[in-house]
Amino acid sequence: MEKKDILGHFRIEGEFTSVEAYGSGHINHTFLAKTKEQKKYILQGINSTIFRDTDALMENIAGVTGFLKKEIIRQGGDPDRETLTVIPTKDGKLYFTDPDHNKWRVYPFIEGASAFDAVKSAEDFYQTGLAFGRFQSMLADYPAEKLHETIPDFHNTKKRYEDFEKAVAEDVCHRASSVAEEIAFVRARKEEMPLLSDMQKRGELPLRVTHNDTKLNNIMFDDMTHEAVCVIDLDTVMPGLSMHDFGDAIRFGANTAAEDETDLSKVSLSLELFEVYVKGFLKGCDGRLTKTEIEMLPMGAKMMTLECGMRFLADYLQGDIYFKTARDTHNLDRSRTQFALVLDMEKKWDRMCEICRRWEK
Incomplete structure (x- = not known):
């Protein structure tokens, strides 16, 4: 499937203008998706060879991030910026399975922040x-x-x-x-x-x-x-x-x-x-x-x-x-x-x- 078609299965509003490979990770396949409305999302193909139980994997992530959001709000922080947010599919699932049995998930992109590969200081x-x-x-x-x-x-x-x-x-x-x-x-x-x-x-x-x-x-x-x-x-x-x-x-x-x-x-x-x-x-x-x-x-x-x-x-x-x-x-x-x-x-x-x-x- 085309990446834009995969994204169409998630609860995201807007028209996607680009989907490009992103980051330097070696485990999952990661892409940065941008919409006409200037929104950005991270699309990831989950490595099913390493993570064989996708349900268990995503339940862990959803459980922990949901708990973190409540704690961040309690401490007066920004839950949309200080932890990941799992965007569900249109049928309420935590990931999408394409016709080739590849598993995909989506997170909102965290704006104004960057990751680095080496300690510089x-x-x-x-x-x-x-x-x-x-x-x-x-x-x-x-x-x-x-x-x-x-x-x-x-x-x-x-x-x-x-x-x-x-x-x-x-x-x-x-x-x-x-x-x-x-x-x-x-x-x-x-x-x-x-x-x-x-x-x-x-x-x-x-x-x-x-x-x-x-x-x-x-x-x-x-x-x-x-x-x-x-x-x-x-x-x-x-x-x-x-x-x-x-x-x-x-x-x-x-x-x-x-x-x-x-x-x-x-x-x-x-x-x-x-x-x-x-x-x-x-x-x-x-x-x-x-x-x-x-x-x-x-x-x-x-x-x-x-x-x-x-x-x-x-x-x-x-x-x-x-x-x-x-x-x-x-x-x-x-x-x-x-x-x-x-x-x-x-x-x-x-x-x-x-x-x-x-x-x-």
Whole structure:
């Protein structure tokens, strides 16, 4: 179907003048649609290979955004600008299925705001922490257990380790012998991997609504004030732990090197950026995290980094079947970068914990 015909199935008034590819996302197919009346909308083709249960996916998004709108109104904010709005189809559904069984959804475009792919300043990282902290705060009373698990075991580090060991044992590409050092690095930290999930099972950590992709480019920044306005890309919103969201942001944003840097001497945890993010995140959380959650934030950073490195290495052993690669050792390089970052976190552990205690107050 033509994109304009797809848009015609949604509750949108006006005549569409253009529909063009938009953004740099790798998962869904995203388009910016404009109308004769100067209105803009985001049309997305949902990746059904990754998100197989579209009903569950869209129920999560509609539930969370509906809850957020009420909270934003209660706090005197702008619900049309500070969270996404799912536009229903003309028959009241959350998405449209075309004749080829492709799934489509529509959001209003957030005017006067932009997303960025890289942290350009400490203030950017602070604003990111503030936004994801507010996300935690505003959804603190949402019943996380009612959310669907759209990607099972997404941050189940113990299960990720089991998958890793399976990849090592099968060694389908005969690569295991060449990465014995990296395999040993992972195995040496096996006992820590179930720590967070075990604490949650014992009731020591509360189940939260988590975003699960807390990168800078999932925040919209106001074009005038450059303050964080809205958290976007809610596809991976699921029940989880606050330190998952915190840790993934640190893994991505506080590393002094690129994710696939081959010169490991460039890889380290920037304590300056770590503190900037802690400050913003805890301010945004506005006292909604427990003391134990705050104490475990450094462990969240370590586990999310270790988990990611483990996934890169497992994919390398399996022949690079999941993550896109640009060279033969790309996934291996990525895993080594993550492991180097874990090692630096371990060296700076006491300072990381002290920073979290300092901004808890």
